[in-house]
Amino acid sequence: MSFFGSSSAAPAKPAEDVKSAIVRQLQQEAAMANARALIGKINEHCFDACIPAPGSTLSSKESTCLSSCMEKYIAMWNVTSRTYIARVGQESKRLGGQDAAAFAAMATGSPEGSAGGLS
């Protein structure tokens, strides 16, 4: 599956495929939006961290810094995601919420996958 969604690959479909087509497209667009948000943030923060004084070209030092920064940002994203989801699950369990199971399921699920899918 590609991030830059090849919807052209979808052939004409019988009625029961309609549902899975919608779901697939939905998930593709969600993954795309998530990736776009991540890239935007990485650009913002890593530009700040690695290019303090923009020169006429990108130096190799800056370029190395950008690569490290990007990986580091994604690593932190995964830590943040894990911690946040664990905490929300905990809180909703404390309040006797029925969402606890859903959050617990998500903790092992997709947020990491969508970031990991970039590499």
Place this chain on the structure above:
Amino acid sequence: MDPQSQVDISKLSETDKKELNQILSNEAQKSNIQQTVHHLNDVCWKKCATGKISSSTLDRAEEACAQNCVERWMDTNLSILKHLDALRGGH
């Protein structure tokens, strides 16, 4: 957009529609969580990834900082809600 990606929803059965609705709200919730994580990571990166970027992995201190950052952000959030509730209850 792409005409091939247009699908005819009217062909769906009631059960399919219900299931689709469920999937849709799950995806919406997931997307909500992801957006919060983007925001949180934005905040916590500023607080925890100070100094030069010398490695592509998080060191122990940075990871602990990120975890604390999220937990304290949640504490703040809950504390504000609690206080707001108390204020409202005072009337």
